[in-house]
Amino acid sequence: MSTLRTYGGVKGDHRRDERRGLLIEAGLDLLGDPEEPTLSVRGVCQRSGLVSRYFYESFADRDALAEAVYDHVVKELADTTLRAVNAAPATAEAKVRAGIENIVRTVADDPRRGRLLFGTPLASRPLAQRRLRSARLFASLLTAQAREFYGLASDEQVEVAAQFLVGGLAQTLTAWLAGDLPLDQAQVIDSCADIFLALAARRIT
Incomplete structure (x- = not known):
């Protein structure tokens, strides 16, 4: 797999790793919710501040996350x-x-x-x-x-x-x-x- 291009001084693969980290942290927020631990692509994207295409950049579906x-x-x-x-x-x-x-x-x-x-x-x-x-x-x-x-x-x-x-x-x-x-x-x-x-x-x- 080729390395993603550099943008703003930060390599694309590094930005992807950062987005993946944000999604994992958002997923932990939702799965660890004391009231109702539910996980959805939409909810994770809202919590992380990322659009859905960045979700699917790292994960096939919510189970994978x-x-x-x-x-x-x-x-x-x-x-x-x-x-x-x-x-x-x-x-x-x-x-x-x-x-x-x-x-x-x-x-x-x-x-x-x-x-x-x-x-x-x-x-x-x-x-x-x-x-x-x-x-x-x-x-x-x-x-x-x-x-x-x-x-x-x-x-x-x-x-x-x-x-x-x-x-x-x-x-x-x-x-x-x-x-x-x-x-x-x-x-x-x-x-x-x-x-x-x-x-x-x-x-x-």
Whole structure:
């Protein structure tokens, strides 16, 4: 594919990437709406300030945009969580707390992300499948981190524990964001970190 021509000192492919970013952000606004999470090409264009031809420049339809929004949010969360864990001191408690704190604060500081990942029911089948895949992704990341930190060989029990912890964390955040758990951020982080560490100690010792 040829590079789009330069206009106003900015290359066309860069402008296209910027427009795509605006559409993804607008899609996140709509999918993360607390009242009525709906997504339409018209609504996204209105929210982003772009005309429809720019929508179809990047996405085939609204489902393609919804999938891109979800993938964008999951990738950012995975990347920032891994950076937080890797930057933490080399103790199990510090690394567990760093990872959980990043996840909790991310979905709390930007409620749109929280509602998309853990709140709103996903009527779209592709998005529901992506939610399942994201759970597998975080379980595999947790498994890899645990094996590296503890020097473990391949162990089915570690994989079972990782699936259990990721699923439990997701359900906890779902309940917390819905207001069913009367806890503040610090309490959620502390409680989840304690559970992670307790299970890790049980599996390792």
